[in-house]
Amino acid sequence: MPLHIETPLIESRAIGAIARRRVRLKMEALQPPGSFKIRGVGHACEHYARQGKRRFVSSSGGNAGIAAAYAGRQLGLPVTVVVPETTTELARQLIRNEAAELVVHGASWAEANALAGSLLGDEVAFIHPFDDPLLWTGHASMIDEAARQGGKPDAVVLSVGGGGLMCGVIEGLRRNDWADVPVIAAETDGTASLASAMAAGRRVTLDAIDSVATSLGAKQICTRAWQWTGAHPVRSGVVSDADALDACERFLDDHRVLVEPACGAALALTYGNVPALSAFEDILVIVCGGATASLDQIRAWRAALGGR
Structure with missing residues (x-):
């Protein structure tokens, strides 16, 4: 499903x-x-889980991060979401509610995205908020x-x-x-x-x-x-x-x-x-x-x- x-x-x-x-x-x-966002993010997370990835890292202004956190919890895999300082407190709390690790970094999504890219490893899949087939x-x-x-x-x-x-x-x-x-x-x-x-x-x-x-x-x-x-x-x-x-x-x-x-x-x-x-x-x-x-x-x- x-x-x-x-x-x-x-x-x-x-x-x-x-x-x-x-x-x-x-x-x-x-x-x-x-x-x-859960349509694409969920599809990507399921794909990477089947490949054997054991963790997800996402950069987001809010909604993609919430979706990644939700998908990770549903799949039983840990998630780190990096958001910029402009992300609302409500969005931050919704990410935490899904048991994801939240990192706040930078004045814009581009800065948050750069940090997220530095957190990757062999067993980590990067969940981009919009640029992924x-x-x-x-x-x-x-x-x-x-x-x-x-x-x-x-x-x-x-x-x-x-x-x-x-x-x-x-x-x-x-x-x-x-x-x-x-x-x-x-x-x-x-x-x-x-x-x-x-x-x-x-x-x-x-x-x-x-x-x-x-x-x-x-x-x-x-x-x-x-x-x-x-x-x-x-x-x-x-x-x-x-x-x-x-x-x-x-x-x-x-x-x-x-x-x-x-x-x-x-x-x-x-x-x-x-x-x-x-x-x-x-x-x-x-x-x-x-x-x-x-x-x-x-x-x-x-x-x-x-x-x-």
């Missing part, structure tokens, strides 16, 4: 009324560790489920950080003969490494991450995600932190599920009925979830924005 669960695909009448189109939600927020294959399973659960959408809306979710969704689209379905990739203003790359015509590295959506905090998208922008129809949508936070609270009211700002970025595109969606009548939104923010934290972030 895989470590993830099959999640519901539901129609959102509330968002659909605002977006003036059919909106279906793939509810990855309902995964046991709180996000879609094993992860993409695991994430693609959500599209396999969506294909069984409902009809073909006109477009898929998702959030992009390092690009692992996008790579997995596109892999899933293609293996289900949905290669013509565009992906609408959402980012916040302070994390827009994909939008910046598409504007520049090459991968770029952001100077810094400046957003409450810390789970999107990769300064550069992975190579495979960039390659997909030339091989698959991908459109970019960038929203403000305030829009992402608004979407989190509206989604809680509409569907009684709390997600974090990284997920709120994708929801904000649908709540905002943005021009990028104008050509599509039936959209599938990946509600990627995220267990790293509480309602109090979301409101604290909103207060800190000071009207931005």
Whole structure:
């Protein structure tokens, strides 16, 4: 049995009324560790366990580390998760709750990742948060489920950080003969490494991450995600932190599920009925979830924005 669960695909009448189109939600927020990450991370951990690895090391802004810790506990193997200082206290506690060793290091994920890479050994597997074909294959399973659960959408809306979710969704689209379905990739203003790359015509590295959506905090998208922008129809949508936070609270009211700002970025595109969606009548939104923010934290972030 895989470590993830099959999640519901539901129609959102509330968002659909605002977006003036059919909106279906793939509810990855309902995964046991709180996000879609367990699909790819669980797949990778099971693969490495079969190879004889006896320990996992992960670098993460939060959700991938929670998923790795969960997978390790389920498989009976120890896990070390290295997170940056920006990772919320809630995320840190959720990692500890899964009996993993937590290490806090660096001002960004890149610094945490560098330390994680120094902890490897012959019997240790590194669980990357987004840049690993094993992860993409695991994430693609959500599209396999969506294909069984409902009809073909006109477009898929998702959030992009390092690009692992996008790579997995596109892999899933293609293996289900949905290669013509565009992906609408959402980012916040302070994390827009994909939008910046598409504007520049090459991968770029952001100077810094400046957003409450810390789970999107990769300064550069992975190579495979960039390659997909030339091989698959991908459109970019960038929203403000305030829009992402608004979407989190509206989604809680509409569907009684709390997600974090990284997920709120994708929801904000649908709540905002943005021009990028104008050509599509039936959209599938990946509600990627995220267990790293509480309602109090979301409101604290909103207060800190000071009207931005």
